[in-house]
Amino acid sequence: MKLSCLRPLAALLLTLGLAACGGKASYDVSGSIGNLNTNGLILANGGEDLPVEAGQTRFTFKKRIDYGTDYNITVKQQPAHMTCGISGGSGSAGHYINISAAVSCSQNAYSVGGTISGLTVEGLELINGNATTTVAKDATTFTMASPVADGTTYNVTVTAQPKGLKCEVQPGTGVGTMGEANVTTVKIACNPV
Incomplete structure (x- = not known):
């Protein structure tokens, strides 16, 4: 008989033995x-x-x-x-x-996002780590596609420019360490080229 079959039998016998003597x-x-x-x-x-x-x-x-x-x-x-x-x-x-x-x-993980000014055409693409987010024409806010784990660094950058515009992440707003809440302070400004 295999040892694995004996264990449940031994446990049952122990339980019955204890019950028989009041334990x-x-x-x-x-x-x-x-x-x-x-x-x-x-x-x-x-x-x-x-x-x-x-x-x-x-x-x-x-x-x-x-x-x-x-x-x-x-x-x-x-x-x-x-x-x-x-x-x-x-x-x-x-x-x-x-x-x-x-x-x-x-x-815990939270979203990273912010505001956009001057976006009048399609084509703006942002990246944070491996997560890419395409932003719609005329958008005034954005949220990155993937949340960021609490305590890790985020770094939002522009990876594709819309035609006829140059969009930039405003200094001091696109990089930081994720805390215990959503980040909504990244600012992106788009201006005609």
């Missing part, structure tokens, strides 16, 4: 963590809070739970500059030998 099986409430790059994450389960440090890849609550007890792992506080979600974080102990939730985190 209950207890379980760790634990799981994995992916991409946690900043501090501030606090998980919660059944009134217990668990602070989680940046870089951790596993978590385990201090309180174990008994067979048949419900668990519901939630994010009580998001980490700085990130958003975390949980899969497999709720259920009833005893259906599986281990309770194992998965916490997955991603960097």
